[in-house]
C-alpha cells in the first residue's frame with residue numbers, strides 16, 4: 613500500500629517508476645502532472661519526490677518502504693487495472709482544463725484553427741474547431757477517433 617495518506621486527488625502530482633510508463637501517459641491525459649523516470653535509481657526518485665512534493669507510484673515494494681517519501685504501491689499489471697487502482701485510491705477525476713501531453717507532461721493549451729494550420733492534415737483542420745497544443749513539445753491534439761477512445765476508457769475507469 614505504500615505510506616501515503618488517502619485524500620482527495622485534486623492537486624496531486626506524481627512520479628511513475630520505470631515499470632509504469634503507460635500509467636504515466638494516462639494520468640497526464642486525465643490532467644495530472646506526472647513525471648516518468650525511465651532511468652535512475654531509487655535515491656533519485658525519492659529525492660525528486662521530496663523536492664517536488666510528488667507521490668511515487670511504483671511496482672517496487674522496496675521503494676514503498678523508503679522513509680521520507682510519499683509512495684503508493686500500484687496493484688495490477690495491466691494498464692486498465694493500474695489506472696483503476698490509482699484513480700480510485702486518490703479519487704482522481706478527469707480534469708479537462710488541466711490535460712497534459714502524454715509524451716512530455718507539458719500542459720495543453722487550447723488553440724483555434726489558426727494555431728493548427730499547416731501542422732495537421734487538411735481534413736483534420738476542416739473537421740475540428742478546437743485543438744490543444746502542448747506547451748512543452750508542441751504536439752497537437754484534437755478530438756479524433758484516438759481521442760474518443762481515450763476518453764471512453766477514462767470514463768469507463770472512473771465509473772468503476
Ligand SMILES: [Zn+2]
Pocket residue numbers: 713714715716717718746747748749750751
Ligand atoms: Zn509535449
